[in-house]
Amino acid sequence: MFWLPLSVLAAVPLTLASPLAPRWDDFKVKHAWHDVPRNWKCEGPAPAGTTIDLRIALKPHRENALVDALYEVSSPQHAKYGAHLSKAEVAELVAPHPDTHALVNDWLSHHGVPSSSVSTSHNGGWLTVSSVPVSQADALLGASYQVYRHAETNDTLLRTVGYSLPAILHDHINTVAPSTYFGGPRAWRKTSHLTPNGKILPDGDAEIQAEIAALAKAKEASRLPGSLATVPSSCSSTITPSCLRALYNSSTYTPKATSQNVLGIAGYLEEYASHTDLKTFLTKFRSDATAAAFTVVTVNGGLDNQNSPGDEANLDIQYAESISFPTPNIYYSTGGSPPFVEDGNTPTNTNEPYLDWLQFILEQSTIPQTISTSYGDDEQTVPLDYAQSVCTLFAQLGTQGTSVLFSSGDSGVGDGSCLTNDGTNKKQFIPNFPASCPFVTAVGGTTRVNPEVAASLSSGGFSNYFPRPSYQDAQVTSFIKSIGTSFSGLYNTTGRGFPDISAQAENFQIVLSGRTESIDGTSCASPTAAAVISLLNDFRLSEGKPSLGFLNPLLYSTGTAGLNDITSGSNPGCGTTGFTAVAGWDPVTGLGTPDFGKLQAIVA
Incomplete structure (x- = not known):
């Protein structure tokens, strides 16, 4: 069987929910840039009332399971070659630890995020937290979201040069976006x-x-x-x-399976x-x-x-x-x-x-x-x-x-x-x-x-x-x-x-x-x-x-x-x-x- 020792996929012992109240102020850096990314300049805080939609990727309970399954169905030498998984079967492989949702919900609740603004996708593997005020996002992530302008394209983004998570959440969350990714129209360049x-x-x-x-x-x-x-x-x-x-x-x-193949x-x-x-x-x-x-x-x-x-x-x-x-x-x-419309009324893209x-x-x-x-x-x-x-x-x-x-x-x-x-x-x-x-x-x-x-x-x-x-x-x-x-x-x-x-x-x-x-x-x-x-x-x-x-x-x-x-x-x-x-x-x-x-x- 093929195996890939990716750090993101390596088995990591999950921190179980503590019987004591977690420390939500015990921040540990998740990602930070050494400098503001090249060609971007800080324009200052976002206008009052600006909100942002946050996406949170949760760590799966069995972190090697997805990759193991991928190589089983993709390797011609394996008995399961071509036995591709259904959406439901993939969902099982990427499901978070049973304690993860409760712990993350406690963290969001501690910061006053209403449950009505939280939705799940990818069968619970990702959360979307809608219309989060920038000040609340800063508090959640130990961050400082600012408006940045690209020197060449004049496009603007709402980003932070670094963000953190409470230490107890590092074993439960893979990434939060948008945060430190400054990709934009010039960065996502066409290769033509x-x-x-x-x-x-x-x-x-x-x-x-x-x-x-x-x-x-x-x-x-x-x-x-x-x-x-x-x-x-x-x-x-x-x-x-x-x-x-x-x-x-x-x-x-001449293709024949045109009713199936796309x-x-x-x-x-x-x-x-x-x-x-x-x-x-x-x-x-x-x-x-x-x-x-x-x-x-x-x-x-x-x-x-x-x-x-x-x-x-x-x-x-x-x-x-x-x-x-x-x-x-x-x-x-x-x-x-x-990427960003500075009207202070609608969520940022x-x-x-x-x-x-x-x-x-x-x-x-x-x-x-x-x-x-x-x-x-x-x-x-x-x-x-x-x-x-x-x-x-x-x-x-x-x-x-x-x-x-x-x-x-x-x-x-x-x-x-x-x-x-x-x-x-x-x-x-x-x-x-x-x-x-x-x-x-x-x-x-x-x-x-x-x-x-x-x-x-x-x-x-x-x-x-x-x-x-x-x-x-x-x-x-x-x-x-x-x-x-x-x-x-x-x-x-x-x-x-x-x-x-x-x-x-x-x-x-x-x-x-x-x-x-x-x-x-x-x-x-x-x-x-x-x-x-x-x-x-x-x-x-x-x-x-x-x-x-x-x-x-x-x-x-x-x-x-x-x-x-x-x-x-x-x-x-x-x-x-x-x-x-x-x-x-x-x-x-x-x-x-x-x-x-x-x-x-x-x-x-």
Whole structure:
């Protein structure tokens, strides 16, 4: 059985409710920043009457149970492989200690919080305390909530640079949000950018399709081995759906389980996917799929503004649809920006995008079998307690049979000065979160064809928060040994390595407001890989088998044979050349890019 010794998941003896009255003033720091996070400036106290909604993650009674179950149902070698859990079964695994709710309720009651303002979610694993006056939040958490303004975006947040809990509650509470997480529109950066000088196809990819057909015919006649022989050289400078379907060997597969299988795209930061642009894109780049449409689901006040399409949202949905057609696609428009309205009358927007979306999706009766997300942040800017709590929510998705994929990022081994934010100002490679979470599949970037090589923008490295999981220990240890003392001290030799796999990430053709644009980023790679995984889930479901769920134990074992190993290219950053792609796993392209045909045979 696979086992992951995460600190957040390590067995911790719970403090039982004391027969004596607990000391609610015996504060112990839960999390605090050494300095105000970069680019944020304190504007002073919130206006009188401002309230805040607090979310409290409670520690489960059996803290290893969820991860144990995740690896049992995700490891091809285990007898329970594919026996995904129901929502109720997951609830049992994450249920708090029997004393936890009573103790936390006593604490809230001591501070005058009415029981009517407290609600539970995730089957009692999370509490939401609504409309808490800021002064009351300060008292509860030994905090000092203030208004902070971002120097570049001018956005404002209500946050505290540190918070504490009574000592007796540390064994019962994982995290409280919003508190010290200063993530905002620039921090939750899109890992993509428009490339106005990139090559743009004026008349669709008919020429590429014709070239693919000619190459396929030549391959058949000469019996050339391998699917890469059918990828036109023009795909090195211009990526279209035809390029990707040929490159990743999925062009001959037609989905059959379209009444069961769903592909989800998580969107944030007021990024809207345009139905009209999708129709134009498919007419130009996949004419047999023009009937494709997607459903929009709004989360936490998210909108669906069809007059303001976003390059990120359009990229995600256009490539997810064009590769997975006719699989149903859902675009989740998650609210959370602007984060704070200083009117003193309404609760602050919590602006915790992943929590907003995760709490929504985990409450649903049905969840897409594959989900792609193209957003991330520097790991060191995310409070550890918050990152750990969010990571375990991704684990819950995996146990229920959902494959979760994330872009690895666009900054190589790190962007800018790469100095730590713990007060030591030490130079260090900067990993990204949630890509560094061991319960998601992180997707790096490649470019060119015949052969593919690593894209220099592809983020990869080693987590400073999460230990290396056993499913990747052999491959990652081998890589670390192979580079010897290179970059010594710049990365965590025992951390979770990412990315896990990769896909094309440059020169993607998209349609934005009716115009064809060229776009780069691992935002291209994640929906591409997710669409291929969605086809595999379709195949499994059509054969009466369960969906794949959490992918990594499969990918690092039998699944490796279904990936195209990338052995050249690097990801420079932090003033260094970065890591280099090599045979086997590497922190640039992971295990390689998917070959649908080979993976289909493996998962059969």
